[in-house]
Amino acid sequence: MKDLPIRLGPLALLLTVISICMTVFGILTYATARADMNLAETYAETVRTRYRLETEAQEYLVRLSDPGEEALPDADGVLREVFRDESGLTLRTGVRLASDGDPVVVEWRFEHEWEEDTSVDVWDGTLPLWDGGNHD
Secondary structure, eight states: OOOOOOOHHHHHHHHHHHHHHHHHHHHHHHHHHHHHHHHHHHHHHHHHHHHHHHHHHHHHHHHHTTTOOOOOOOSSEEEEEEEEEEEEEEEEEEEOOTSSSOOOEEEEEEEHHHHHOOSSOOSSOOOOOOOOOOOO
């Protein structure tokens, strides 16, 4: 019997490519999972903050329902209250007292403070005036 040599070149190349692909996919999966976890934690903190502000506003409505509580409405007859969080989230409420003394919510709005990022020089849409090519 004649022994035939086994050629492992193509097989070794195929296994190397598969190993590299599996490694890259593993790294991408880990990076995506980590980013999803960070996003979920940020969202959870935002939801906790919103619910805390809503709880404070609900307690305010309960206090308004108390007959002994005295509040002064605006000129349009609406009691306005602002609830703020240190993260910059704000809940603005407006309540009008009905004839029976129960509060009726007319405004319930979340806002977030925003500041423009001016660290990047942005083109304002105007072109510089031509100075005649005089550059001394």
